[in-house]
Amino acid sequence: MSVTLDDANFSSTGSSVEAVRVRGLTRTFGNIGSRPGRGVLDNLDLTVKGGEIVALIGRSGSGKSTLLRILAGLDSGASGEFTVPGRVSVAFQDARLLLWKRVRENVALGLRGEDRLQIAELALAEVGLSDHLRAWPLTLSGGEAQRVALARALVREPELLLLDEPFGALDAITRLTMHQLVLELWARHRPAILLVTHDVDEALALADRVVLLADGRIAYEEHISLTRPRHHDHPDLVGKRNRLLAELGVYSKGAVH
């Protein structure tokens, strides 16, 4: 497996530069004979441009989380090639805060330098948690905890932000607020975002491009050029939603066309 960590690519915020380049990526788990296990990636190609938001959707076991974990450096068992920028951040479905550290220290975790706490405070201000700097994580609501996790991901100025179903555990209203927040943060910092989600509406609300994975390959792609924030019953989106749901096998394709 050849992995290229493109450290020289720090300033790649322009939309023409590639943030992620995946070529022929294959990952198999516990092969039984010639039958590959679940969550495989099968010779996958994918490119994400700098500043682009790509949503990865797919059924459970389609390999979308596996791809994200490989790009995050958490899974080294794949073969093929991929390139990611020097600064990559991840936010998981669970906020994954260290319960024994106060909110500000959680965000500053892994930062170096004298001003690490001030930098963390700025990031927390950006996600609207300025008055929770000294709070313990267990006193936070689910949405607050996830905002801390976003601040922790953003504080390292990522060129690529990997979001692994970060809003999956939140209630519907909080989730919509979080979508707004992510878009605001994205508009300000312009990282490329790769968002893994189960939620077609979430993908349509946020992404420039929705990529549907099935059996470890890209089964379908949908480009969305509507400006954000988007109203979810915009006629363009309704059509794309039906098409994506059909591709996911929720509706029969005949009913849509």
Add this chain to the structure above:
Amino acid sequence: MSATETEAPPIAGLGPAMATVESPAPARRTLGVGSPKSKTRRRAWYRWVSPLVLLVIWQLTHVFKLIDPNKLPPPSMVVTTAYNLAVHPIPAFGSLQAALLASVERFAMGFAAGGAIAVLLALSAGLSRIGDAAIDPLAQMIRMLPLFGLVPVFIVWFGIGQLPKVILVGLAAAVPLYLNLYAGIRSIDGRLYELGRVLGLTRKERLLNIVLPGAMPQALVGLRQSLGTAWLALVVAEQVNASTGLGAMIDQAENFLRNDVIFVALAVYTLLGLLTDAIVRAIERRAMAWRTDLVAA
């Protein structure tokens, strides 16, 4: 001496906290800090009632001449004897302070050595696969060894001086501390290590930010257990051929049929045990502040 006692459930309760609806939190927190403390204080007061009642009943057995004070000296007599041992010591027993000092010294040496070794071994076993394979099987065997059965062996090996006593205390301290710290390290959520990797933490940062604080609740349970077993080991060790310390005082008192002196020594042992336990609980309150806030909410 069982080390399986689970007093600290590892990080439960994220559920209820996550379920709370988003709201301006400062108000919620100020409420949380004030109320639980007064609640704890009230409960602490109640907890003195039953021991005091027991003391009164104990004293009354003497007042109504129900039990021979030579068999069961009443609290008043224990206090008087303690005072006399401290202020007007007689050669047969020595002074209470000297005995106390000798015992505490033995305990401190044994506990410090045993505790340090336990921490080193638990970290090695908990953090590396090789360390685990090398250390943990031996530790699990030593855990099953009847500690006090070693006393005659220790006399043969180390004589009857300070060394066998210190070693016995050290072993008694090391076993529960090792077991709990090891279990604590092992029970840390693997997802937190993933987080450490994603954030690019160095080995040292991982140890200080994830491993040690993550293992802390269980380690503190281990610390309290090891204090208990170590004091017990001290009592046993000191009654085998000691010329100084509280155990020696008990030994002498037995010869002179002075049950009151034995009770003084036992009371001092008990108070020492309570004192060290209180110290650990104070550490616990400080180190577990992140969790007590949850209890408050």
